[in-house]
């Protein structure tokens with residue numbers, strides 16, 4: 001009896017191994033994987049949370065689920081490097097444990113996003129709370145730029161120079177280096193380079209990680225050339241790059257409608273230009289002439305929060321669709337939303353579909369029709385195409401399927417109704 005059981009125990013996993021070679025096979029999608037320079041109709045097989053095969057005509061026999069991606073794009077899971085996810089219940093805390101931030105899972109998977117980088121909502125004092133209530137419980141991969149302000153984005157606290165401590169910020173970043181990928185400076189109002197320099201100093205102290213700068217505001221404005229060519233290091237990130245606000249110098253000279261020469265030099269020098277669309281941080285009056293001239297953002301990101309998502313920005317795919325409508329080619333748009341941001345945050349295991357990589361995948365539909373895309377000023381451009389999310393796979397599991405293109409359809413496990421003891 002015992003022998004029979006042993007035989008059964010050994011042979012069962014073997015049988016499973018041979019009869020179910022793949023957990024998921026995605027069939028006949030147009031695979032765009034910028035890292036590996038792939039743009040072709042191919043199949044992708046997934047097993048144990050990893051990409052195990054990328055090829056034409058992968059055998060589906062025995063696969064647990066087969067996804068029909070015919071006519072759809074298959075890309076690495078999108079990476080949004082500017083989001084606000086430190087949601088909480090504290091009144092008047094804004095993006096730091098407050099009402100203006102969003103829990104990630106409710107807004108990512110329905111948009112093909114599998115990784116977000118929270119852009120400075122938490123600081124070195126408040127990061128542990130952010131980690132416990134958002135990072136550790138989200139299915140979305142949540143990484144963070146740590147605010148140079150200890151308190152993070154708690155309204156007026158962002159003006160407090162005494163709370164901008166390079167050494168403390170670097171200590172916290174080193175302790176949580178699996179989550180913290182860089183530092184953030186934002187919303188500072190003043191004609192003063194101190195906050196910028198403290199953030200960059202933290203980046204150096206933490207072992208050479210990038211800084212993302214929201215250029216804040218100042219009257220008179222701080223010179224942008226000095227920021228990009230002197231204060232920031234190659235690899236540092238200038239977010240809200242197509243903003244046009246009175247208290248901040250911008251990229252495109254509105255007299256000549258040309259990208260300022262030093263901006264081209266800065267990009268060549270390695271400064272990263274990130275969209276960080278947000279509420280009022282993107283204007284077509286900047287983006288259209290820049291894209292027309294061939295100046296593309298290195299990364300496309302949303303700056304998603306309660307305000308921007310219900311205004312012009314909406315979501316990652318709408319933001320990507322705007323760049324397509326302005327004439328940026330599809331491949332560049334996908335690159336700026338996958339492989340480029342992975343490199344910018346020095347997480348090159350992400351943003352690609354290499355065999356052996358974690359299986360984070362977005363399956364997108366390019367819907368054709370008559371669409372209108374507008375910015376916060378009310379300027380509207382026509383668009384014939386709009387990206388839609390058909391499916392999102394995170395860590396090898398289907399986490400969002402818009403039209404039931406998986407066979408069998410993924411039916412999520414019901415949350416167990418466990419009774420918890422009240423204390």
Ligand SMILES: [Zn+2]
Pocket residue numbers: 082083084119278303
């Ligand atoms: Zn932001």
